Amino acid sequence: xxxxxxxxxxxxxxxxxxxxxxxxxxxxxxxxxxxxxxxxxxxxxxxxxxxxxxxxxxxxxxxxxxxxxxxxxxxxxxxxxxxxxxxxxxxxxxxxxxxxxxxxxxxxxxxxxxxxxxxxxxxxxxxxxxxxxxxxxxxxxxxxxxxxxxxxxxxxxxxxxxxxxxxxxxxxxxxxxxxxxxxxxxxxxxxxxxxxxxxxxxxxxxxxxxxxxxxxxxxxxxxxxxxxxxxxxxxxxxxxxxxxxxxxxxxxxxxxxxxxxxxxxxxxxxxxxxxxxxxxxxxxxxxxxxxxxxxxxxxxxxxxxxxxxxxxxxxxxxxxxxxxxxxxxxxxxx
Numbered sequence: 001x002x003x004x005x006x007x008x009x010x011x012x013x014x015x016x017x018x019x020x021x022x023x024x025x026x027x028x029x030x031x032x033x034x035x036x037x038x039x040x041x042x043x044x045x046x047x048x049x050x051x052x053x054x055x056x057x058x059x060x061x062x063x064x065x066x067x068x069x070x071x072x073x074x075x076x077x078x079x080x081x082x083x084x085x086x087x088x089x090x091x092x093x094x095x096x097x098x099x100x101x102x103x104x105x106x107x108x109x110x111x112x113x114x115x116x117x118x119x120x121x122x123x124x125x126x127x128x129x130x131x132x133x134x135x136x137x138x139x140x141x142x143x144x145x146x147x148x149x150x151x152x153x154x155x156x157x158x159x160x161x162x163x164x165x166x167x168x169x170x171x172x173x174x175x176x177x178x179x180x181x182x183x184x185x186x187x188x189x190x191x192x193x194x195x196x197x198x199x200x201x202x203x204x205x206x207x208x209x210x211x212x213x214x215x216x217x218x219x220x221x222x223x224x225x226x227x228x229x230x231x232x233x234x235x236x237x238x239x240x241x242x243x244x245x246x247x248x249x250x251x252x253x254x255x256x257x258x259x260x261x262x263x264x265x266x267x268x269x270x271x272x273x274x275x276x277x278x279x280x281x282x283x284x285x286x287x288x289x290x291x292x293x294x295x296x297x298x299x300x301x302x303x304x305x306x307x308x309x310x311x312x313x314x315x316x317x318x319x320x321x322x323x324x325x326x327x328x329x330x331x332x333x334x
Contacts, residue, residue, distance in 0.1 A: 001058050003100040008053040011038050014064070017055065021062060021091050024218070028242045032089040035214065037066050037078055043207035044080035051078060056100040061092030065101050073109040073314045081203050082211075084141065084246065084285050085117050085302070098125035106130075109314035114138040114304035115286065122305055131307045132315075134322055138304035142284035142296035150274045154267070161294045164260055165267045172259040174234075175227040176268045182216030182223075189225050189232035190251075197251040208237075208249070215239055222273060226252075226265040234261035236269050243280040245273050266295065 008014045015034045020026060022034035030036060041051055049068040052075055056063050065088055066078040079086045088098060102125045105111065113122060115138045123133045146153050154162065179186050187209065194202060202208060215221040222238035222245075234252035238245055247269075252262040273279060284292045286302060306322070308315040 003056055003058045003096060005054065005056045005100045005104045007104065008055065009051055009069075011041060011051055011053070014053050014055065018062070018064070022064070022089065026091060027089065028244075029085070029087070030239060030241065030246075031083055031085050032087065036083075039207055039210055040078060040080050040083065043204040043210070044082065053078075054101045054104055056097035056104070058094055058097060059092075061094040061097060062090065063094070063097035063101060064089040065105075067111065073107075073312060074111070075105070075108050076112040077114060079114070080207075082207060082248075084115070084248075084283070086113065086115055087118070088121060095121070095125070098122070099128055102126040102129035102131065106309060106311065109309050109312035110318060111307040112304065113307065115141075115302035116305060117141065117300070117302055119303045119305050122307075126305075126307050130311070131309055132319055134306040134308070136304050136306070137301045139286045139302050140288055140299040141286050141302050142292045142299050144282045144284075144296045145280065146270075146274050146282055148274075148278065150271045153270065153274055158294050161263065165263050168260045169264045169267075172228060172261065172264060174261060174264055175230075176224060176265060177227070178222060178224040178269065178272050179216075180219060180222060182213045182221060186223050186225050186235075187212065189227075190223065190235040190237070193225070193232050193235045193253055194251045196253040196255070198254060199251050212237065215241075222269065222277075224265055224269045224272070226261050226268075228256060228259075228261070234265040236265055238269060238273065240273060240277045240279060244283065245277060245279040245281065246283040247285055270295070 015022065018034065024033060027033045049070055052067040052069040054065045067075040068078050069075050077086050098121055116122065119135055123135065127133050177186065212221055212223065220239055220241040222240055224236045225232055226234040233256040236247065237249040238247050250262060284296050308319050310319065
């Protein structure tokens, strides 16, 4: 059968063309849904970037690569700091669709894609289409396959962590509320905690609120807030769906640090999610913060792919720089 490939510069047109193929029912991953890309473009897009989406279809199978056009000859993943796992979006498993997308994008000199947990399919497709593919580690991601009961999970945590939570938990006497739906007061408390924490400014509160409201309506939000004598001191925002729990955000106020409200709230959140949601995987997002090792199994790398089209002169200087730096010799290159 013939593969039909089309480029779009409008997410609305992509949604219309895809029907329900990019909705919650068809896409198990949060980051592969049309509303995620729409929200990202609406709140996290930068000046000079316009959507560029390549879609390939053959029969009932389809594949999409969501990109930003950053200039006439360059593109990058349609992603933001909130995107914890970027990927080719698919229905079906027709590998020829990825090769067709790679061929359709030959007008570009370079494309950057990150963060990718499994870069293999993109590497293969673009390499076979004549692109030079350079893989580097972008960041890392911590995951855990929890046991069925919380006590087994908790007994496997480091003794120092368990002792801290027990000892300081009694002293702090925190009140903890965990919301499975969006709650206006809890959201305002979360924002107040964040403002008094060590965290930098939030990238987009509008993005986060839309995300929390949308997932709250679906029942997949887990928003936990800890209070000390009525004052909010710690908060965590999780997402739980299709057997996958992700810790997206956490913060505690600086003036409450001495009684470890973050660890106390984490114990409550892990207990709640393991006992009530029974996820197959708990995901601590991206980053190399040492405290994640106390709660997770081990990190895995997330990759960045630099795709260069040697047919385009605009790619030559970058390819030369990579060659001189030795990166080409240490990376996957086709």
